[in-house]
Each structure stands twice: as C-alpha cells, then as structure tokens.
Amino acid sequence: MGISLFDLNFDVLTSREQRPQDFLDCIVDLREYDxxxxxxxxxxNDVRCGQWYDVSVSSTGVMLERRTDLLQRAEVRVCAFDIETTKLPLKFPDAEYDSIMMISYMLDGQGYLIINRECVGEDIEDLEYTPKPEFEGCFKVTNVTNEVELLRQWFAHMQEVKPGIYVTYNGDFFDWPFVERRAAHHGFKxxxxxxxxxxxxxxxCRAKFACHLDCYAWVKRDSYLPQGSHGLKYVTKAKLGYQPLEVNPEDMVRFAKEKPQMMASYSVSDAVATYFLYMTYVHPFIFSLATIIPMAPDEVLRKGSGTLCEMLLMVQAYKANVICPxxxxSDSEKFYKNHLLESETYIGGHVECLESGVFRSDLPTSFKLDPAAYEASHFHLSYCLLFY
Incomplete structure (x- = not known):
C-alpha cells in the first residue's frame, strides 16, 4: 500500500538542548496525502474495475488474481428508468407537493411501466414502442391506485431483480432526488x-453495491454535441437516429387525464431512448476506460478528462517509483498593485479528447506529417514578426 511521504528534522529530534513539543512541527513536507x-x-495492487479476477480467501487475507484470458465485459443486469411527474402551470416539478404519474423502465431489454391512476385517466394495457427494429421496446404495464403503491411496486421489483447498474438521463439532478423526496413523504427511506x-x-446519487450511470454526464463530456443540444430528445436524434416522441411540458398533466395512452407512449419512449443510448455508447466506453483507470465506473463517468489523465499518470508514476507532487x-488572498482582490475572474482551460475511444500502444496508429505545411507556417510567422 502507498503511504504518505514525510521528512523529519532529525537534528532537532536528537538535539539535547531543544526537544520539540509537537512532532508535526518537524514535518517538512507531505506527499500524496490527498x-x-x-x-x-x-x-x-494493480486492480481495475473492468477486469476479471479469481478471488480466494485464506487466513492471510483476500487474494485477487487477474484473469488475462477473459476480455469480454461482464453481463451486468441494467435498469434504465424515467419518471413523469405532475407540475403546476409554468412551474418546474417540485417534489414537496407534486407527485409521480408514471415510472417506466427497461430491464435488460424488457420494458415495464407503472401507472398512478390518481393522475392518469384510465387503465393502460401492455404496449410496444419500437422506433427502429434494433431498438425494440415491449412494455408490461401495471396500473396502481396511487403514488404510494407505485413506489412500493417499483421498490419491490428492484429488490427482486437486483440490477447492478441503474441508468438515467439527468437522474442525478431530477429523477433520483424526486423519488427520494416522494418516498420520504410517504414514509419510505x-x-x-x-x-x-x-x-x-x-x-x-450513489450506492455502495450498485452503479448509477447518468447518461447526461457522458453527453456533456464525450458526445461532442454542441452546448445547448444536450437534451434527451436532441441526443436521441443525433446518436440513435430517430425522431422521438415529444410533448409540451405544460400539456402533460392534462394529457394524462384526457389522452392517457399518448402519455404512456411518451413515458416509455424516454426509457427506450435512455436504455439504448446507454447500451450503444456509454456502457462499452465507460467499462473499457475502467479497465485502465483506477477508479469506479461512477467516477470514470463523472470526472473530467483532466482527472482521468491524472489517474493514468499516477499509475505510471507508481510503476516508476515516482512520488506524485x-x-x-491557490493563495487565499491575492493582491493587485498592493490592493486586495475581492474576487478574480479568469478563463480556465480544460482537457478534451481529440477522438472518442480507448487507444493502446500495441495498436498501430499512422501519423502523416507534411513538410510543406511547416515551411508555410514558418514563413507566415516570420513575415508577421518582421512587420510587428
């Protein structure tokens, strides 16, 4: 195991004339403490989340032996879910008084929809939403009397099937906190x-024994879609290649009463888009990165590209017996011309991948250099400097 590196002033410790009262005063520097x-x-221990291991337990402890013959990703049970809620006119849904109308989810390709009949006008029968032949969505529908039964039904099903990965789209911000608050309102934790x-x-939103992978985090960092085009509908068109169902948020509560079948189709369409976006793009990308980056899949998804590069450098530094700085x-107080700055604004940089994917040194990659382009750039730069 790695330990913090610290240096002690031994001259002070061995001095007969001066004995320190606090050993912290003798520490010169701390490294890798954070x-x-x-x-x-x-x-x-050279352990990675995306790799296979033989695990054995003995009196000396737990032993992990990597299986180099197994390269295929594990078949983890995946549940992608989405909720539809009530809302007041021209207001964003508030879990303090709004309620969940529907919860739709896909579990390993099989769809499920739970309907809250307090908000929906009629019972909904089993339905299918298949926007493209490769994105099949057959949904089993359960109609319950109220929101309490809806939550109890979903919790019970999740406890039965025990998914290893929960998938949402912007669930960190909306779906999970809303479910948590509504559950607390009805006495659940x-x-x-x-x-x-x-x-x-x-x-x-995290758990110790299951992953929560929010596709929105992948879209922001790795999709290369322009800012302002990160909504699920736009991402579905750009990445999955079909036109999703869309409903004006101001009409959803009314349509749940007047056009419940249409709202049911809309609800399951979000679950289908989230599930296949994850299975097509996010799952192979994140778990491939997890085979080389010493972090959990949740962190591989959410951390910035700079942090992921830093983790790879730390691995190489450890192999080379180099202590990371x-x-x-930053200084807590900054001055400009002897005046204390109350605040400071600046344009920061960020690390961005040139291409999406995982690259390895044992795979040949060709680079083409054009000497004429360098000559032209050199001439142009010299010309500008001459006149400057």
Missing part, C-alpha cells in the same frame, strides 16, 4: 429500499 484510499489501493442516497453537495493550492 489521494483517495480506493484509488491508492487500486494503483498499488430510499436508502433502505434500494441503497441509493442523494448527495446534494456533490450533486450525485501535490496539487497546486
């Missing part, structure tokens, strides 16, 4: 029912 424990463990708990400070800490 590395998360699980990252340090994964680096030191979501962390007891499903193990998931929302962290308002980090803006994430500490992260730069």
């Amino acid at each position: 590395v998360p424990y699980h990252v340090r463990f994964a680096i030191d 979501m962390s007891d029912e499903l193990g998931f708990q929302c962290n308002k400070i980090q803006g994430e 500490n992260k730069h800490q």
Whole structure:
C-alpha cells in the first residue's frame, strides 16, 4: 500500500538542548496525502474495475488474481428508468407537493411501466414502442391506485431483480432526488429500499453495491454535441437516429387525464431512448476506460478528462517509483498593485479528447506529417514578426 511521504528534522529530534513539543512541527513536507484510499489501493495492487479476477480467501487475507484470458465485459443486469411527474402551470416539478404519474423502465431489454391512476385517466394495457427494429421496446404495464403503491411496486421489483447498474438521463439532478423526496413523504427511506442516497453537495446519487450511470454526464463530456443540444430528445436524434416522441411540458398533466395512452407512449419512449443510448455508447466506453483507470465506473463517468489523465499518470508514476507532487493550492488572498482582490475572474482551460475511444500502444496508429505545411507556417510567422 502507498503511504504518505514525510521528512523529519532529525537534528532537532536528537538535539539535547531543544526537544520539540509537537512532532508535526518537524514535518517538512507531505506527499500524496490527498489521494483517495480506493484509488491508492487500486494503483498499488494493480486492480481495475473492468477486469476479471479469481478471488480466494485464506487466513492471510483476500487474494485477487487477474484473469488475462477473459476480455469480454461482464453481463451486468441494467435498469434504465424515467419518471413523469405532475407540475403546476409554468412551474418546474417540485417534489414537496407534486407527485409521480408514471415510472417506466427497461430491464435488460424488457420494458415495464407503472401507472398512478390518481393522475392518469384510465387503465393502460401492455404496449410496444419500437422506433427502429434494433431498438425494440415491449412494455408490461401495471396500473396502481396511487403514488404510494407505485413506489412500493417499483421498490419491490428492484429488490427482486437486483440490477447492478441503474441508468438515467439527468437522474442525478431530477429523477433520483424526486423519488427520494416522494418516498420520504410517504414514509419510505430510499436508502433502505434500494441503497441509493442523494448527495446534494456533490450533486450525485450513489450506492455502495450498485452503479448509477447518468447518461447526461457522458453527453456533456464525450458526445461532442454542441452546448445547448444536450437534451434527451436532441441526443436521441443525433446518436440513435430517430425522431422521438415529444410533448409540451405544460400539456402533460392534462394529457394524462384526457389522452392517457399518448402519455404512456411518451413515458416509455424516454426509457427506450435512455436504455439504448446507454447500451450503444456509454456502457462499452465507460467499462473499457475502467479497465485502465483506477477508479469506479461512477467516477470514470463523472470526472473530467483532466482527472482521468491524472489517474493514468499516477499509475505510471507508481510503476516508476515516482512520488506524485501535490496539487497546486491557490493563495487565499491575492493582491493587485498592493490592493486586495475581492474576487478574480479568469478563463480556465480544460482537457478534451481529440477522438472518442480507448487507444493502446500495441495498436498501430499512422501519423502523416507534411513538410510543406511547416515551411508555410514558418514563413507566415516570420513575415508577421518582421512587420510587428
């Protein structure tokens, strides 16, 4: 295991004339003290979440032996879900007083829809939503009397099937917190029912024994779609190649009463889009990265590209027996011309992949260099400097 590196002033310790009262005064420097424990463990023991291992337990502890013959990803049970809620006119849904009308989810390709009859005008029968032949969605529908029964039905099904991966689209911000608040309103505790708990400070919903992979995080970092085009409808058209169903948010509550069949189709369309977006793009990408990056899939998805590059550098530094420097800490107070700055604005940089995918050194990659282009650039630069 890696440990913090520290240097002690031994001259002070051995001096007969001066004996320190606090050993912290003798520490010259600390290194790698801010590395998360699980990252340090994964680096030191060469363990990665996306790889296979033989696990054995003995009196000396737990032994992990990597299986180099197994390269195929594990068949983890995946549940992609989406909720539809009530709302007041011209207001965003508020879990304090709004309720869940429908919850639709796809579990390993099989669709399910739970209907809250307090909000929906009539019973809904089993339905199918298949926008393209390769994106098949057959849904079994359960009609329940109220929101309490809707939550109880979904919790019970999740406890029975035990998905290893929960998938949402912007679920960190909306779906999970809304479900958590409505469950608490009816006397449930979501962390007891499903193990998931929302962290308002980090803006994430996580569990210890299952992953929550929010496709919206992948879209923001890895989809290369322009800013302002990150909504599920636009992403569905751009990445999955079909026109999804759309309903004006101001009409949803009314349509649930007047056109319940249409609203049911709309609800399951979001679940289908989320599931196949994840299975087509997010799942292979994230779990391929998890075979080389010493972090959990949740973090591989949510961390910035710069942090992922930093993790890869830390792995190589450990192999080379190099201690990583500490992260730069900005000064708490900054001055400009002897005046204290109350605030400071700047344009920061970010790391961005040139191509999406995982690249390896043992796969040949060709680079073409054109000497004429360098000559032209050099001439143009010299010309500009001459006249400047």
